[in-house]
Amino acid sequence: MIRVENLIYRYDAEEPDCLLGITLEIAEGAHTALIGPNGCGKTTLIKHLNALLFPRAGTVCVDGMMTTDASSVREIRRRVGMVFQNPESQIVGMTVEEDVAFGPENLALPSAEIRRRVDESLAMVGMTGFEKRAPHTLSGGEKRLLSIAGVVAMNPRYIAFDEPTAYLDPAGKQRVLEIIRRINREGMAIIHIAHDMRDVAEADRVVVMDRGQVLRTGTPAEVFGQVERLTAISLDALPEGGGR
Amino acid sequence: MIRLGQYLPGDTIVHRLDPRVKILSVVALSLLIFAATPLEIALISAFLAAVMGAARMTPAHAAEALRPVAVFMAMIFLVHLFFTEGLPLLSLAPLPMRITQEGLLRGIYVTWQFAALILAAAVLTRSTPPSELVGGIERLLRPLSRIGIPSQDLAVMIAMALRFMPMLLEEYDRLRMAQMARGADFTTGSLALRTRAVSALAVPLLLSAFRRADELAVAMEARGYRRGPRTTLRELVFSRHDLGASAVMGLLILATMALRVTA
Numbered sequence: 079m080i081r082v083e084n085l086i087y088r089y090d091a092e093e094p095d096c097l098l099g100i101t102l103e104i105a106e107g108a109h110t111a112l113i114g115p116n117g118c119g120k121t122t123l124i125k126h127l128n129a130l131l132f133p134r135a136g137t138v139c140v141d142g143m144m145t146t147d148a149s150s151v152r153e154i155r156r157r158v159g160m161v162f163q164n165p166e167s168q169i170v171g172m173t174v175e176e177d178v179a180f181g182p183e184n185l186a187l188p189s190a191e192i193r194r195r196v197d198e199s200l201a202m203v204g205m206t207g208f209e210k211r212a213p214h215t216l217s218g219g220e221k222r223l224l225s226i227a228g229v230v231a232m233n234p235r236y237i238a239f240d241e242p243t244a245y246l247d248p249a250g251k252q253r254v255l256e257i258i259r260r261i262n263r264e265g266m267a268i269i270h271i272a273h274d275m276r277d278v279a280e281a282d283r284v285v286v287m288d289r290g291q292v293l294r295t296g297t298p299a300e301v302f303g304q305v306e307r308l309t310a311i312s313l314d315a316l317p318e319g320g321g322r
Numbered sequence: 323m324i325r326l327g328q329y330l331p332g333d334t335i336v337h338r339l340d341p342r343v344k345i346l347s348v349v350a351l352s353l354l355i356f357a358a359t360p361l362e363i364a365l366i367s368a369f370l371a372a373v374m375g376a377a378r379m380t381p382a383h384a385a386e387a388l389r390p391v392a393v394f395m396a397m398i399f400l401v402h403l404f405f406t407e408g409l410p411l412l413s414l415a416p417l418p419m420r421i422t423q424e425g426l427l428r429g430i431y432v433t434w435q436f437a438a439l440i441l442a443a444a445v446l447t448r449s450t451p452p453s454e455l456v457g458g459i460e461r462l463l464r465p466l467s468r469i470g471i472p473s474q475d476l477a478v479m480i481a482m483a484l485r486f487m488p489m490l491l492e493e494y495d496r497l498r499m500a501q502m503a504r505g506a507d508f509t510t511g512s513l514a515l516r517t518r519a520v521s522a523l524a525v526p527l528l529l530s531a532f533r534r535a536d537e538l539a540v541a542m543e544a545r546g547y548r549r550g551p552r553t554t555l556r557e558l559v560f561s562r563h564d565l566g567a568s569a570v571m572g573l574l575i576l577a578t579m580a581l582r583v584t585a
Contacts, residue, residue, distance in 0.1 A: 125540075128544055130540055130543060130544055152546065152548070155543075155544060155545070155546045156546060159544075159545075160541075160544040160545075162537070162540075162541055162544075164537060166489065166534075167534045167537035167538050167541060168537070168538065168541035168544075168545075169485070170481075170482070170485065170538070170541070170542060170545075171453075171481075171485070172451075172452050172453045172456075172481055172484055172485050173451075173453060175555065176453050176555060179554075179555035180542075180545055180547070181545040181546055182553075182555075183552055183553055183554055183555065184545060184546035184547050184548070184552055185546060186550075186551040186552055186553050187553055188553060189553060189554065189555060189556065189557045192553065192554075192555045193555060196555065210331075212488075213485070214488040214489060214492070228545065229545070232545065232546065
C-alpha cells in the first residue's frame with residue numbers, strides 16, 4: 079500500500095506550491111487512474127512515489143517505508159517502477175536487451191536471473207526477437223514498449239505510467255493499454271496518468287486532480303458520470319454519442 | 323551517419339573471444355608495432371593478416387578502416403620521403419629537398435607501421451559489439467577502483483556517449499529542418515553566412531542535450547542506478563579459446579624478441 083498524506087510540494091522556493099496537500103491511498107494490485115489537465119501536478123505527484131522528489135510537508139509511505147528515509151530509498155525504487163512520458167530519454171542501453179537488463183543489474187541480481195527477467199519482460203511486451211537491436215533503430219511505439227519492459231524487469235509491486243499512450247497511433251495505443259492490463263493481471267499495481275478517459279475506463283479507481291489538489295475520487299462510473307464538473311476543468315468525459 | 327565502432331556482427335573465433343583478451347592483445351600489438359624493426363613488422367603484419375582472415379575481414383574492410391586516416395598516412399610518407407638524409411635518388415633542384423633511398427624506405431616503413439596500428443584496432447572494433455568493448459574496459463579498469471577511480475561510472479559514461487551520439491544527430495536534423503521550415507537557409511550564400519546559419523543550431527542543440535541528460539539521469543535513478551554493487555547481464559568468461567589466443571599472442575611476443583636477439 080502506498081499512502082500519501084497531506085503532501086505539499088513546490089519546485090522552487092520562489093514559486094507557489096504545485097501540490098497543495100494531496101492525500102491518497104494506492105492499494106496493492108489495484109489499477110488507479112490519475113487524470114487532470116496539463117500542469118495540475120500529476121507527474122510531480124508520481125515522482126514522489128519512488129523517491130525522486132521529496133515532500134516539503136506531509137509524507138509518502140510505501141509499504142510502511144517513508145521515502146524520506148535514505149536507507150529505504152533503494153527498496154522503494156525497487157518496489158515502485160516508473161515509466162516516464164518520453165521513452166527516448168529513459169533508454170540507457172546500447173541494445174534492447176542491455177537496456178532491459180539495466181534495472182536488474184542495478185539490483186545486483188545474478189546473471190542467469192537477469193537473463194530470465196530480460197526474456198520474460200520482452201515477451202510480456204511482445205518484443206521477443208528485438209534483443210540485439212540498437213534503440214535508435216526502433217520506432218516510437220517500440221521504444222515505448224522497451225521503456226515498459228525495462229521497468230517490468232525490475233519486478234516492482236507498483237508501476238506508475240506517465241501518459242503511456244502519448245504520441246502513439248490508435249493501434250499502438252491499444253497495444254500499450256493491453257500490456258498495462260496484462261501487467262496488472264500479473265499482480266502489479268498500476269498508477270496510470272491519462273488525458274483520454276477512454277484509456278482508463280477499466281481502472282478500479284479514478285483520481286481527478288486539478289491545480290495541485292485531488293478534486294474527486296471514485297470508480298470510473300461515479301467519476302465520469304459528472305460530466306459538467308469534469309468539463310469545467312477542461313477534460314473530455316466519456317463520449318456518449320461520439321466514440322472512436 | 324557516423325558508424326561508431328563499426329561493429330560487424332559475425333560468429334568467427336575472433337568475435338567469440340573475450341573482449342579483455344582482445345583489448346589487451348591490441349595494446350600488446352601496438353607496443354610491438356611501435357618498437358618493431360622492419361623485419362619484425364613483416365612478422366607482425368603476417369600475424370595481423372591471419373587474424374583479419376580469421377575474423378572474416380576482407381581487404382575492402384581494411385581499406386575502409388584506413389580511409390579516414392589516408393591523408394595523414396600520405397603526409398607521414400611524404401615527410402619521410404623528402405626530409406631524410408641519405409643517398410639521393412632524385413634531386414628536386416630549386417627546392418631545398420630531395421628524394422633519397424633512405425627516405426623512400428623509411429617512408430614506407432613508418433607508413434606501414436601506422437597502418438598496422440590502425441588495422442589492429444579495426445580488428446577489435448569490427449569483431450566486438452560496443453557493449454562488450456565497454457564491459458571489457460570496465461573489467462580491466464576494475465582494479466583501479468581500489469585507488470578511487472570509478473571504473474563502473476567510467477564504463478557507464480562511455481556507454482552513454484555511444485548511446486547518445488545517434489540521438490544527437492537525429493536531434494540536429496530535427497532542429498535544422500525546423501529552422502529551414504521557418505526560412506533558415508543552410509545551403510546558399512557565402513561560406514561565412516552558411517557557417518553562421520549552422521552555428522545558430524548549436525545553442526538549441528546544446529540545450530536539448532542538457533535537458534535529455536537531465537531526464538536520463540532521473541530515469542536512471544528511478545531504475546535504481548547508484549554507486550555500489552552491480553552485476554551484468556553477460557558475465558565475461560575466460561574460455562579455452564581465450565587461453566589459446568593469449569598463448570598465440572605470447573608466442574608472437576617471444577618471436578619478435580627472438581628476431582631481435584638473432585639479428
